[in-house]
Amino acid sequence: MNILLIGGGGREHALAWKLAQSSQVESIRVAPGNPGIAEVPKCKCVSLDLNDLNKVADYAEEYSIDLTVVGPEATLVAGIADVFRSRGLPIFGPDKAAAELEGSKAFSKNLMRKYNIPTAAFKVCTDIESARAFVEEQGAPIVVKADGLAAGKGVVVAMTKEEALAAIDEMMAGHKFGEAGARVVLEEFMEGEEASLLAFTDGKIVVPMIASQDHKRVNDGDKGPNTGGMGAYAPAPVMTEALRIKAEETILKPVIAALNAEGRTYSGCLYAGLMIKGDSVKVVEFNCRFGDPETQVVLPLLDSDLAQIMLACATGTLDASMVQWKNGAAVCVVMASGGYPGSYENGKVITGLKEAGTMEGLVVFHAGTKTVNGNIVTAGGRVLGVTAVDKDIKSAKNRAYAAVEKIRFDRAHYRRDIAWRALKR
Ligand code: AMP
Ligand code: GLY
Numbered sequence: 001m002n003i004l005l006i007g008g009g010g011r012e013h014a015l016a017w018k019l020a021q022s023s024q025v026e027s028i029r030v031a032p033g034n035p036g037i038a039e040v041p042k043c044k045c046v047s048l049d050l051n052d053l054n055k056v057a058d059y060a061e062e063y064s065i066d067l068t069v070v071g072p073e074a075t076l077v078a079g080i081a082d083v084f085r086s087r088g089l090p091i092f093g094p095d096k097a098a099a100e101l102e103g104s105k106a107f108s109k110n111l112m113r114k115y116n117i118p119t120a121a122f123k124v125c126t127d128i129e130s131a132r133a134f135v136e137e138q139g140a141p142i143v144v145k146a147d148g149l150a151a152g153k154g155v156v157v158a159m160t161k162e163e164a165l166a167a168i169d170e171m172m173a174g175h176k177f178g179e180a181g182a183r184v185v186l187e188e189f190m191e192g193e194e195a196s197l198l199a200f201t202d203g204k205i206v207v208p209m210i211a212s213q214d215h216k217r218v219n220d221g222d223k224g225p226n227t228g229g230m231g232a233y234a235p236a237p238v239m240t241e242a243l244r245i246k247a248e249e250t251i252l253k254p255v256i257a258a259l260n261a262e263g264r265t266y267s268g269c270l271y272a273g274l275m276i277k278g279d280s281v282k283v284v285e286f287n288c289r290f291g292d293p294e295t296q297v298v299l300p301l302l303d304s305d306l307a308q309i310m311l312a313c314a315t316g317t318l319d320a321s322m323v324q325w326k327n328g329a330a331v332c333v334v335m336a337s338g339g340y341p342g343s344y345e346n347g348k349v350i351t352g353l354k355e356a357g358t359m360e361g362l363v364v365f366h367a368g369t370k371t372v373n374g375n376i377v378t379a380g381g382r383v384l385g386v387t388a389v390d391k392d393i394k395s396a397k398n399r400a401y402a403a404v405e406k407i408r409f410d411r412a413h414y415r416r417d418i419a420w421r422a423l424k425r
Pocket of ligand 2: 214228287291293294
């Protein structure tokens with residue numbers, strides 16, 4: 001199988017690393033990829049204009065690509081899967097209409113309401129007066145979300161009415177997220193513990209992966225501003241077997257059926273961000289792609305052939321028996337640039353990558369790196385995902401931090417408490 005993989009972050013490094021392990025895979029072209037991906041066997045980084053989807057499809061034809069795998073949501077929401085499918089090219093990822101599940105929070109919330117999928121109560125507002133009035137009426141805490149894609153930054157969990165009103169002003173009058181904030185969703189604040197449940201689906205059946213947990217806040221103890229994710233671990237013990245079954249029956253299967261009923265068949269990876277409290281499980285959000293950094297801890301525990309699963313998702317032939325898991329646990333510690341998620345400097349030379357990467361049970365996934373004059377340097381907020389696999393969370397955590405100690409770059413920042421909720425249990 002020849003694969004084309006779109007993307008160049010830690011998620012795509014994990015996807016490339018796992019796909020390369022398949023005996024069925026001959027080559028993986030990754031656009032744009034990154035220096036870590038360039039080192040993965042069978043992988044070659046290529047440059048493609050992702051704004052011209054027909055050119056991407058031409059490329060897939062020219063290089064006899066058997067399967068295209070799409071990492072980032074923006075490319076899916078732009079409709080890459082529609083272009084590929086219309087040309088008979090197998091692709092892993094939902095088409096434009098189905099990707100609206102992530103692309104529009106208003107669409108996603110209305111769909112959940114219509115099909116009784118458990119989620120926070122909400123109101124969609126298209127004008128600033130009604131948004132302000134709703135906040136005045138409901139009070140705080142309340143959650144303000146930009147409708148469209150905002151790179152994970154379009155959500156404000158407001159603990160006071162003033163914060164909520166300020167967020168509404170920024171999004172709707174200040175156009176902080178452009179068109180994405182022209183509509184906002186105001187949501188009931190949910191208490192509980194979050195978990196990410198990713199699933200493979202071919203549009204007919206849905207097969208959940210093992211549950212994981214992300215760490216969104218930048219500092220230890222879940223303090224400070226939200227980031228794209230400072231670390232993750234799997235499996236997440238908050239997701240008991242009973243809760244997983246509940247999530248599958250009341251959320252995953254119903255949303256795939258709902259999308260089918262709406263004429264928007266969904267295939268690829270479905271990401272459910274869940275809020276768990278006692279025996280209740282509700283949807284925080286859906287994403288139309290693999291999570292990052294969740295993918296970096298979920299895929300190392302997959303015992304099966306990822307290429308075979310993805311091709312089955314793309315061709316409507318998925319079977320639950322194709323997806324098997326290893327025992328043990330994985331922990332990923334994200335090493336970020338000092339200052340992230342605010343402004344930070346790029347170009348810091350990274351040392352110790354070889355020493356860390358050759359440790360047993362360890363992979364260093366690259367998220368924001370670049371090669372300059374033979375050195376690997378920082379080139380993004382999240383720089384590396386240092387991921388360890390071991391028999392349990394505690395051992396995996398120790399192994400991951402032992403590797404982190406070996407890696408250095410100026411102003412490196414990382415959390416020291418990844419997996420704390422699991423270990424507290
Ligand atoms: P989202 O981008 O929708 O996942 O939101 C980002 C983060 O905001 C989530 O991971 C939660 O931590 C938080 N959040 C979103 N919606 C709610 C809600 N209704 N209640 C409590 N927290 C929320
Ligand atoms: N880790 C959160 C996300 O991928 O959206």
